Amino acid sequence: MKKVLFTLITLISLNVNSQSIDYELYTLDNGLDVILHQENSSPVVTVSVMYHVGAKDEIEGRTGFAHFFEHLLFEGTKNIERGKWFDIVSSNGGSNNANTSHDRTYYYETFPSNSLELGLWMESERMLHPIINQIGVDTQNEVVKEEKRQRIDNAPYGALIYGTAVDPYLYPKHPYGRSVIGSMEDLDAATLQEFIDFNNKWNNPNNAVLVVAGDIEIEKTKNLIEAYFGDIPNNGEVPVRETVVEDPISETIKLTEYDSNIQIPAKAFLYRTPGMTDRDSYVLQYISAVLSGGKSSRMVKRMKDDEKIALEVIAFNQPQQDYGKYLMVALPVGETSLEKLSTTMDEEIEKIKSDLISERE
Template identity: 50%
Template structure:
């Protein structure tokens, strides 16, 4: 749910580089990402990475609040605040937040997921203080008033129309998640419902802001052309006086064990049928997580992946087929597989072809060469994510929140390198089973 288009976000990552490793194929030779971290008295955790390769600095703030933290009758609040907190503050006039950044030669963005809301600025390094002031204003006294709420309510409703309601296959994730989960709040849409957006009142938004957008529920992560000691002083200057909020308790909902396949049909404004399959898998960092993630990369990453090569290219039963895990924080997480049928191909045929690829992975060990290719892909992704100051800032914050250890930025790749062919076969047999699956047929409306 990015504030601006994803391609711009990706372009920033590519342009504002940090380190480039000498040897991408040997993890043992990878450079260590050094960082300093500390916690202010108000509970704000701060992570600093110093890198003078480019005269830029990435300032990010991760709030540990996503759609899973919302009330069942007030969905979409975290995503709504992604927009609302650009409205300004007590000391920033309405609509001027972006102006400060653009006038300083910087760029900014934000995104919301099931588990977090993430804001960042990429600035010339001499504008570090400006970025910290802006983020402290957002945390301390943002404009949460009727004028901003009504403006952003219309913006978010229009975004929902464009991304979900009026886009072919746009509701796939929403329709799938509400069938995968029966109790856990992951069943709610990140963008929320029109009904809840209309029903919410100003007091509802103020309560949500005061509960979750507090220093003890946030991580400030800064990477780039900084002096660590100076950065510490500036962070203290702008954030230390912000009052600590009430302790935020993350939801602890036990999702009932699924004992049989869930099947359903969704009718959409589409021309070609689609098959959607959702498997419950381990949450981020849990046992089997790394092998499961490699399994779904094997199935779908690139044109030579199992699903693409067989179902799309050889059998020509799909014009598109893919799979990906959502990397959710709490158990169980979800991995999706979906295919759009070729003209004249029935959904049942496409489903059978996809299922056969799962059976192949369960029945036979993947080849050594295929495993090495997988490890090369993860290694490349590791370096891509951590070859930019923006990527480093985000990874440090994510690792602290989800893994409890920011240093996973240096060590987590080793967990992928330890995965064996047998591990991948084991998780395929464990999770790619009918009893662990939700299957949806997306069919054209009459």
């Protein structure tokens, strides 16, 4: 069994710029926020809905619900037969998927632009008429268990990639410390009514954003959105969330994680960082590009090309609503020690803190 050593500390902040995209934002009477982006260069349109509910909104003893619904809400609706969702999408030349984080759940369909109305109808069906029954719950429970086995339990570096080994140390108070996929025991113990209640509490128009982007006509799209979403009722007010504030990390935390799925150990630094709306979160995106964004970036050039001590090296910011997470990871070449990787990454951090970033970079 090989070891993966993680070091958790806090980080500094710098500066960054952002890109502007033209869009129109408005809100329906039922509270559904709508964002439209017109781009007519290709005959393609994407319809997506993001619900402001994620793993952080679950309660102790019932974790994994948000991610579970990412799967469950493809089971079918009042007007879409069970098991036919993906068939409808593919037979109309489209693609679709969904994903879940600690903060939100996201669904989308991409179609040829002449199927815009189909995409809007399908997402309105998911919001208004989902069928949540025991056969769907039992089916998706097994799907989620298999996903956990594949992506976390039996995947190389799975505990690092999905945070199950490190997030409890970064977020000892905040629910970000729990994994998005949750506890299989919690899902097994949950009743059908608890799943129905979770859906009614969170998956409402007043807790969602509809985005339509691509080859569209704005006024026509607005009329279709009003027709399909305007009359969808809310099951209640948007739930009030408790604000959880973490104490500062006052000293380095060192953690060794053993992973039987890997042949090469990894050295990783992880930092708790500001939330995604903080200016420093954008700064960290820029720092990532300087450190590992391409062959000429600082860490890649030094550690892979010049000194040849790293098989792979990467640095990136993972922004979230309340707090972010910054990762620096390196895999050693040959007999290179993890301590050597650690020293080199520390030196690059000090350079970022003390030296200006050049115009070339």
